[in-house]
Amino acid sequence: MPANLTPEYFNAEKAYKAAQTEDEKLACLQHMLAVIPKHKGTEKLQADLKRRIAMLKDRLERHAKKKGISYRVKPEGAGQIVLIGPPNSGKSSLLAALTHAxxxxxxxxxTTREPMPGMAPYKDIQIQLVDLPPISREHCESFVFDNIRGADGALLVIDPGSTDPVDDYQMTVEILQEKKILLIPPGEEFPDANEGSVAVPALLLFSKNDLDPEGELTALTRELIDTNLPIRPVSIHNRATLDELTATLFGMLRIIRVYTKQPGKPPDLEAPFTVPIGATVLDLAGIIHKDFAEGLKSARVWGSAKFDGQVVQRDHVLQDGDIVELTM
Ligand SMILES: Nc1nc2c(ncn2[C@@H]2O[C@H](COP(=O)(O)OP(=O)(O)OP(=O)(O)O)[C@@H](O)[C@H]2O)c(=O)[nH]1
Ligand SMILES: [Mg+2]
Structure with missing residues (x-):
C-alpha cells in the first residue's frame, strides 16, 4: 500500500466499492483520481485508476451507442448556451439556479457525466442552457466538444476560490484550442488566422461570488488571468447577479423579439419570434414561412417605424419589441 493516502481517498474508494451501477463506478473512479495525492509514491496507483477509467468509459460509450443515446442536445428556444469549465466550478449549480432543471x-x-438542458426565462422568451461534464486534462468526453461547437454561445465558469483559477482558465482554453474551438468576446469578428476552427462567443463567469464578499479574490484573479473575454462575477445566492446574467445572455445571442399581427386583429403578444439583430421585414417573413417571403406585398410596423402602423419597405430593419403586420 503506497504511503500518504488521505482519508478523502479512502472514502472515495469506499464509495467505489459500494457503487451499484457502472455509471456510479465511473464517477467514483474519477473522484478517486481527483483526490489521490499526486506524488511518486502513488504514480502506479494513478496509472491504474486512469486505465480502469478508460476501460469503463469505453464500455459505457459503446453501450450508449448501441442504445442510440444522443449526447448532442437538441437546440430549443431563442438560443443555446453551454456551461463549460473545470470540475467543481459551479456549472450545474448555475443551471439549477437559472432554470427549472x-x-x-x-x-x-x-459530478456531471451527461449533458443536461434547461430553459432560462428572459422577459417573454426562453434561452436554453446546457450543463456539460467538466473539461479536464485527466479525461474529457468527445460529446462535450460536439455540444460546444454547435452552441450559440458559451459560459466559461471559473471559481476564483479554487486552488489555481488562472491554471483552470488556461487549461480549459488550451484543451478547447486543441479541439479547434476558439472562445471569442460576443459581438467580435472571427479572427482570420484561425481557419478550420469554430468560434463560439463566450463570457467568463467568476462563480461563488458570495464566498468573496470583499471582492479580493475576484480582483486578484481578474488581474492574473490573461483573457479578452468579458468577465462577470456571479453567485447562485445573489438573485441580482443571476438576473443580470440572463439579460447579458440575451445580448450575447444578438437577437431581437418581434411580434406579429394579422390585419384587423390584435397582435399576438404571447409568443414573439426571435430574429437576428439587423433582420428586415423580408427576413421575418422568410422565417415565418418560405411562401410568405415570396408573396410579401407590404408590411406595417408598430415600434421602430416613424409612426405606429406605418407601411414600410421589405428592407425595413426591425427593432426589439416591434409589432409587424405582414400582408400577402
Ligand atoms: N457558496 C457557493 N457555493 C457554490 C456556488 N455555486 C456552486 N457552489 C458549490 O460548489 C460545488 C460544486 O458545484 P457544482 O454545481 O456541482 O459544480 P460543477 O461545475 O457542475 O461540477 P462538475 O459537474 O464536477 O464539473 C457545490 O458544493 C456547490 O454547492 C455559489 O454561487 N456559491
Ligand atoms: Mg456539474
Whole structure:
C-alpha cells in the first residue's frame, strides 16, 4: 500500500466499492483520481485508476451507442448556451439556479457525466442552457466538444476560490484550442488566422461570488488571468447577479423579439419570434414561412417605424419589441 493516502481517498474508494451501477463506478473512479495525492509514491496507483477509467468509459460509450443515446442536445428556444469549465466550478449549480432543471450538484469534481438542458426565462422568451461534464486534462468526453461547437454561445465558469483559477482558465482554453474551438468576446469578428476552427462567443463567469464578499479574490484573479473575454462575477445566492446574467445572455445571442399581427386583429403578444439583430421585414417573413417571403406585398410596423402602423419597405430593419403586420 503506497504511503500518504488521505482519508478523502479512502472514502472515495469506499464509495467505489459500494457503487451499484457502472455509471456510479465511473464517477467514483474519477473522484478517486481527483483526490489521490499526486506524488511518486502513488504514480502506479494513478496509472491504474486512469486505465480502469478508460476501460469503463469505453464500455459505457459503446453501450450508449448501441442504445442510440444522443449526447448532442437538441437546440430549443431563442438560443443555446453551454456551461463549460473545470470540475467543481459551479456549472450545474448555475443551471439549477437559472432554470427549472434539477442537475446533480456535488462538492466534489466530476459530478456531471451527461449533458443536461434547461430553459432560462428572459422577459417573454426562453434561452436554453446546457450543463456539460467538466473539461479536464485527466479525461474529457468527445460529446462535450460536439455540444460546444454547435452552441450559440458559451459560459466559461471559473471559481476564483479554487486552488489555481488562472491554471483552470488556461487549461480549459488550451484543451478547447486543441479541439479547434476558439472562445471569442460576443459581438467580435472571427479572427482570420484561425481557419478550420469554430468560434463560439463566450463570457467568463467568476462563480461563488458570495464566498468573496470583499471582492479580493475576484480582483486578484481578474488581474492574473490573461483573457479578452468579458468577465462577470456571479453567485447562485445573489438573485441580482443571476438576473443580470440572463439579460447579458440575451445580448450575447444578438437577437431581437418581434411580434406579429394579422390585419384587423390584435397582435399576438404571447409568443414573439426571435430574429437576428439587423433582420428586415423580408427576413421575418422568410422565417415565418418560405411562401410568405415570396408573396410579401407590404408590411406595417408598430415600434421602430416613424409612426405606429406605418407601411414600410421589405428592407425595413426591425427593432426589439416591434409589432409587424405582414400582408400577402
Ligand atoms: N457558496 C457557493 N457555493 C457554490 C456556488 N455555486 C456552486 N457552489 C458549490 O460548489 C460545488 C460544486 O458545484 P457544482 O454545481 O456541482 O459544480 P460543477 O461545475 O457542475 O461540477 P462538475 O459537474 O464536477 O464539473 C457545490 O458544493 C456547490 O454547492 C455559489 O454561487 N456559491
Ligand atoms: Mg456539474
Amino acid at each position: 434539477e442537475p446533480e450538484i456535488g462538492d466534489y469534481p466530476f
